[in-house]
Amino acid sequence: MLKREMNHERTPVAIQRCPWARWTRRASALVLTLLVSCGMSRFARAEENAGLTARDPVTTSVVWVGRVIVEQEIIVAPEATLTISPGAEVLFRDGAGLLVHGALIAEGTAEKPIRFGAAAPDAAPGAWAGITLTGDDDRSRISHCILTHANGIAMGAGRHRVEHCEIREGIKGIVLHGRGTEPVLRNNYLADLSGGGIECLNSSAPLVEDTMIVRCGPFGISATLNAVPAVLRNTITGCEDGIVLSNTIPLLRDNILKKNRRGIVLTQVNGGHPIQGNQILEGELGILCQQFSSPVITGNTISGNKDGIVCFQGGRAAIEGNTIENNGTGVSCVQLADAQVRGNVISGNKRGIYLQTSSYAEIHGNNIFGNEVQLELGDMMSADWEKRTVSKPQRGLQQQRQARSQRTGSPPPQTDLRQDGADIRGFIDATENWWGESATREMEQKGPDANITGLLDSFDAPTRTYEGFVGEFALDRIRYAPWAKDRIAAAGAPAPVAPPAEGARE
Numbered sequence: 001m002l003k004r005e006m007n008h009e010r011t012p013v014a015i016q017r018c019p020w021a022r023w024t025r026r027a028s029a030l031v032l033t034l035l036v037s038c039g040m041s042r043f044a045r046a047e048e049n050a051g052l053t054a055r056d057p058v059t060t061s062v063v064w065v066g067r068v069i070v071e072q073e074i075i076v077a078p079e080a081t082l083t084i085s086p087g088a089e090v091l092f093r094d095g096a097g098l099l100v101h102g103a104l105i106a107e108g109t110a111e112k113p114i115r116f117g118a119a120a121p122d123a124a125p126g127a128w129a130g131i132t133l134t135g136d137d138d139r140s141r142i143s144h145c146i147l148t149h150a151n152g153i154a155m156g157a158g159r160h161r162v163e164h165c166e167i168r169e170g171i172k173g174i175v176l177h178g179r180g181t182e183p184v185l186r187n188n189y190l191a192d193l194s195g196g197g198i199e200c201l202n203s204s205a206p207l208v209e210d211t212m213i214v215r216c217g218p219f220g221i222s223a224t225l226n227a228v229p230a231v232l233r234n235t236i237t238g239c240e241d242g243i244v245l246s247n248t249i250p251l252l253r254d255n256i257l258k259k260n261r262r263g264i265v266l267t268q269v270n271g272g273h274p275i276q277g278n279q280i281l282e283g284e285l286g287i288l289c290q291q292f293s294s295p296v297i298t299g300n301t302i303s304g305n306k307d308g309i310v311c312f313q314g315g316r317a318a319i320e321g322n323t324i325e326n327n328g329t330g331v332s333c334v335q336l337a338d339a340q341v342r343g344n345v346i347s348g349n350k351r352g353i354y355l356q357t358s359s360y361a362e363i364h365g366n367n368i369f370g371n372e373v374q375l376e377l378g379d380m381m382s383a384d385w386e387k388r389t390v391s392k393p394q395r396g397l398q399q400q401r402q403a404r405s406q407r408t409g410s411p412p413p414q415t416d417l418r419q420d421g422a423d424i425r426g427f428i429d430a431t432e433n434w435w436g437e438s439a440t441r442e443m444e445q446k447g448p449d450a451n452i453t454g455l456l457d458s459f460d461a462p463t464r465t466y467e468g469f470v471g472e473f474a475l476d477r478i479r480y481a482p483w484a485k486d487r488i489a490a491a492g493a494p495a496p497v498a499p500p501a502e503g504a505r506e
Contacts (some may be wrong), residue, residue, distance in 0.1 A: 058082050058102075063490035064090065066154040073129065081139070087112035091118075092118040097129025097151070100140060104133065108144035110164070119151040119279060125194055126151050126171040133160050136180060152193075155181050155204075163187050171173040171217065176204035176227070186210055193217060197239070200227035209233050219244045220260070227364060231255060238410070241265050242280075253277050261285070263305070266293040266315075274298045279496045280305065286327070289315035289337075297322060301496040304331075308349070311359070323493040330371065333359035341366060345492030355381050355428060362429050367491045369436030374454035377476055380466060385473040391487035427479045428457070434484035434491075447479030455480065 052068045058076040065085045070092045076082045080102040084090060086109050098104065108114035118127040122352040130151035133140050138159040145165045147153070152172035153162060161184045166171045173190040174197075176183065183202035188211045190197045190207035197216035198208055201222040209232040213220040220236035222244040223229050230251040235258070236242040242257035244265045250273025256279045257263040263280035264287045274296035286302040287309045289295065294316040302308040302321045308327040310316050315337045323345045324330040330349040333339050337359040344366045346352045355361055356378035368374050380386075434440065435454070442452055451459035458475040465472050 020102075040488060064088055067091070068136055069093070070096045070098075070128075072096050074098050076102045076104065078102050078135070081105060084114050086114065086144075089115045089117075091117055092128035092150075093119050095129060098131045100131065100133050101135060103135060103137075103139035104142065105140070106142045106145050107346055110144060112144075114145045116145060116147045116150065123149040125149055125169055130154065130170070133158060135160075152195075155183055159183060161186075166188070166191075168192055172199060173213070174199045175199045175201070176206055177201040179203040182206060188212075190214070190216055197221055197236070198229075200229045200350045201225050203227060205229060207232070211235075212476065213499045214238055220257075223250050224485070242283075245269050249273060254281070256281070258282055262288055263302075264288070265290075266295060267291050269293045269295050277494075280308075281362070285310060286324075288312065289317045289339075291315075293317065296320065296424065301325075301493050302327065302488065307332055311339045311361075313337070315339065318342070319378075321491070321493060325349065329354050331361075332356070333361045335359065337361070343488070343491045347371065351376055354378055357381070358386055360425070361426065364429070364432045365488060366433045367431050367488050369439070371454065372436060373456060374439065375430060375478055376456040377428065377458075377465070377478065381428075381476050382464070382473045383476055385466065385469070388471075388473070389469055425475045429481050430478050431482055432484055433480070434487050435480070440483065440485060443480065443483055452478075452480065 013094045019321060025258045044235060052064065053109070054068055054074055055071045058080045061081045063083045063085060065088055068088065068090045070090060072093070075094055076098065078101040082100065082104050083105040086107070106114050110210065110280065121249040127149045131151060133155045134156045136157040138157065140160040142161070142165060143163045144285060147165065147167045148169045150170040152167065152170055152175055154175045154176045157180050159182045162174065163184065163186045166189045166438045168191045170193055173193050174185060183206050185198065185206055185208045190211065191214040193216040196218050197213040197220045200206060203226045205228045205455050206423070207230045208221060211234045213234065213236045215238040217240065219241045220239045220243060221229070221231055227248055228250050231243065232251070233254045235256045237258045237260065239260045242260040242263045243252065246267040248269065251273045252275045254277040258281040260283045262285040263283050264275065265338045266289045268291050270293065276299045280300060280302045282304040284305065286305045287297060289310070289313045292314040298308065298320045299322065303326050306328040308324045308330045309319060310332045312334045316339060318340045319331060321343045324346040325345065326348045329348065329351040330346040330353060331341060332354045333356070335357040339361045341353065341361055341363045343366050346366055346368045347370040349371045353363065353375045357380045435443070439452060439454060446452065455478045457478040459477070461475050463472040463474050
């Protein structure tokens with residue numbers, strides 16, 4: 001009994017004398033745990049950084065997760081589907097890309113976008129070939145993705161979707177070609193592309209809407225060769241040309257084009273949907289209608305440009321119900337450009353309307369006021385010159401037919417042309433307009449045939465000489481009576497939506 005008690009008493013004494021033993025055991029366990037954890041962490045990071053290397057064609061359903069290094073062009077077979085998970089990073093060696101005959105499902109999220117880029121850290125634009133979709137169905141979907149340094153996304157068929165994506169610092173954004181190419185391109189952001197934003201070719205018919213295009217070289221959106229895109233509610237800034245249309249009749253509505261050199265450029269665009277509800281701001285030229293273009297331009301706000309609307313070379317645009325203000329020149333018609341100018345507000349420009357080289361526009365029902373010059377007849381606005389001069393450079397009917405034949409392979413319709421000297425009346429029909437309070441008082445005082453301030457015609461320069469032509473020629477006159485006695489309430493465009501703050505998505 002005593003022995004047991006003595007042993008019982010010695011045990012706590014021993015523990016008290018060796019306190020380090022317990023902590024040594026605990027520390028050893030902790031160190032072991034930390035060593036294992038650190039080793040596992042290093043191993044996990046090494047595996048993550050290494051990623052997957054892709055070299056082989058995709059012939060079945062394949063899913064890419066995490067980091068993927070693409071060594072060469074990857075071909076997705078027609079029956080195959082390549083799926084890329086949210087948050088994945090796909091990096092391409094020089095010249096590599098994706099050629100998708102089957103389906104590509106690359107759907108990131110706002111929190112976990114998918115990133116496509118060049119493997120080289122110092123990559124130049126176009127370092128990798130980009131993504132090409134050839135499938136003629138609607139299986140491919142690309143959303144919440146970021147593409148940098150690519151040639152772009154190309155589609156040759158199908159109704160694929162590209163939405164909520166960023167395409168930056170590459171060559172082109174999206175290129176479409178071929179009948180049946182009808183993708184949905186929505187809510188995307190394209191920036192700093194040297195070769196253009198969205199290019200529509202060869203009867204392609206995409207829907208392009210709610211997209212921002214910034215600093216994309218030669219154009220924001222281009223449609224040629226019978227392409228018919230629907231271009232709705234996009235914002236395009238800092239490009240050479242905002243929207244370029246040639247030989248096509250697209251739907252072009254409610255876009256904002258700001259600080260492009262030229263907002264909208266039309267070449268041989270006739271009929272079809274009106275160009276409607278757009279804001280064209282702070283460029284060198286708002287809308288250019290050239291080479292027999294005769295579109296309907298209605299409900300647009302065109303402000304702060306050097307030139308608002310220019311009709312050139314036989315253009316007969318219907319310019320109706322627009323607000324054209326604070327430009328250098330509001331509307332210019334040059335070289336047989338017989339525009340119909342109706343129901344607009346043309347105000348605050350240095351020159352409201354300018355007509356030159358036998359451009360017999362008809363000007364009715366507008367509010368034209370507050371311009372330094374309201375309406376000016378420039379060089380060769382002269383029925384006298386038109387009738388007396390036989391040789392007119394690049395202006396005879398035959399020369400015009402030959403020029404159009406060279407461009408299109410067939411002569412222009414007869415309605416697009418005017419025989420030299422035909423339908424030349426010796427005056428500009430500018431009746432039923434409201435010219436502002438001051439000009440209206442002056443017209444009331446002077447009557448229907450007088451020299452009115454701000455209207456520059458033969459009252460101001462009875463005759464003119466022209467280089468290359470012998471003699472003096474009488475300038476035409478502006479016929480302004482009858483005039484509207486009050487502001488025309490229905491004239492002008494609806495109030496535009498304010499443009500977004502510049503760089504809002506940058």
